[in-house]
Amino acid sequence: MRPTAITLPVIGLSLILSLPALAEDAEPAAPDNKASEQAVAPREPLTARSQVEATALERQIDPKQVQHLQAGDEQFLALWLEANSAQPRGAVILIPGDNESADWPQTVGPLRRKLPDNGWHTLSLTLPDPLSTVPIVTPTPEKPASDAAETATEDEKTAGQPAEAAVETPPEPSTEADTPVEVVSTPDAEELRKQHEQRIFARIGASLEYVRQHKPRTITLLGQGTGAYWAARYISERPAKDIQRIVAISAQAPEFASSQLEALLTENKTATLDVFYRSTTASNKQLHQRLMASKRQAESGYEQIALNPLPGNLHDEQEQLYRRVRGWLEK
Template sequence: MPRSLRPYVAALSLLLCGAVQAADEPAPAKEGDAPAAVVERAPLAERSVDDATALAKRVPEKEQQKLTAGDEEFLALWKLANVGDAYGVIILIPGDGETADWPLAMAPLREKLPDAGWNTLSLSLPDPQGDEPPLRPIEEVAPAAGEEKKADAPAEPAPATTPENAAVPADTTPPPSGISDEQRSTHSTRVSARIGAAIAFAQEKKAKAIVLLGHGSGGYWAARYLADNKPKQVSNLILVAAEKPVGFSPVLEDLVPELKLATGDFYYGDQPLDRDAAKLRKEASKRQKHPAYIQVAMASLPGDRGTEQEQLYRRVKGWLSQHLQSGAAQPDQPTPVEAPEPPPPPEPTSPGI
């Protein structure tokens, strides 16, 4: 480009930039103009609602039940027992971040317990009303086919133990829940209403026995409902790796022993936090002289979830057959038959003369 034209090109570029910037800037408001209306966005749906929508597309329609709790409708998964006369209904309550068909505890028990003679009703719980949705429980993801770990990849060196980091103990304090007292109260009311709706549904089905089974924080909500409402229709509680949601009270060791009903407390003995929490509940049950509190230790198998879930099913099935409190006949146990009265002993004869 000739040097004589360069000043003109630079001036033209500045003019074009100024025109574009002026077009992007909003026009100044004239005196007397009405203020621009604020567009309000609709609140996002709860993650549990999205999960229920996904389940409705995947689960057979005959297994879906729409229940009403208060002024809201929620999805529950209903599966009939594979026998002519079911023993009752087991209401499955998932933990935070889990769905009614969660692959740990919920789906395996929902699918297998009907083979043991039980109807199952798996609930969907609302999201805790905190600042953020609950974290999903960690699931192991199997490596893709043909994908192998490189043997020559250098392993990450372990952090050096120095006086600075060796003297500081591990921080086991749970993070703040981010939930206000009002939000906690609202969430408790919503969960309680859903469990109550499930019990009412089981009564409509003429269930001989109603069992509440909670996994994770679902165990806390099951125990909390029984303590607050004391329903006469429920006399059996099963806890699976139970834990208290952050920010709620009372703790489980204060809650469970006071229930005084048949309780099966299943925990993973090789998980330190789970084991320590179960120990507190057991000690509290001894102090309260709980008449029917049974703990069952299990082994976690992260590398073989199928075997782990089969173990859980068999342990729950065994507890139901031995410790169920109900007027109905217990599964896997024959009806006792009265033995005939033994014949009277022969009368002694006098010795011959």
């Protein structure tokens, strides 16, 4: 059926009335400010590995042994056992190596549990993550809101121009005066090393403060792996009359160490036991150098004990270590 003269004006009028509604639908939705804020929100720092392991360890240990000590602005887990004696011989503070816990199954755990039966208080502590595993996070500077709005406006203007016009439009010249420079300050390697050392010294200091509350006759710092380095380093820089012995077991210097392990173990005046397992030629060479260095000292309390490794027999290997350490402490 062909449209009549009346039908055509009616159709045209209806199209004109519908244009405002179509224009409203075509308008872009307002940006979700909350979503954009969440997108640029900084990520929370990851929990340190040592802290995660300490939390898991705390669930497995008798609550009576658990101590939360304060070192500066942070707390750390320490495990305390009193001597099973009416007259304790003294206290032994055990310092684990890199990536080891306060109840590590080799050296630290067995010794902290066995020595109380021989009259020694024991306190084993948790060290921070090794410096080599701590990432340096460089924050990404955020663009100010005003700059972002101007950029969006310019993009809209450019989008409405022909392609050739957009390409031919030269950028406005800028100078250093009107271009803000974002300076991001991050600690360098030397500063990180100093901060790491301060954290470890603070934890050893807090451990000594706790142990001294029990008035021990004498205190021994016992370190395993890199923990031996920190024990010797601490007594070298902060000597104390009540710290009379150092036990270094499988001693090694940590990455980024600022002091020589040989000098720390052989040049101090504190009685030092250097326990090692017969293994590689390289370690034997270092041990020989430490022994020769100690002989060059007029007054040296340095002593070495060599143990045979017992692969596949961890129990007997730890028992052997305990007997040698116990015997030396009783001298």
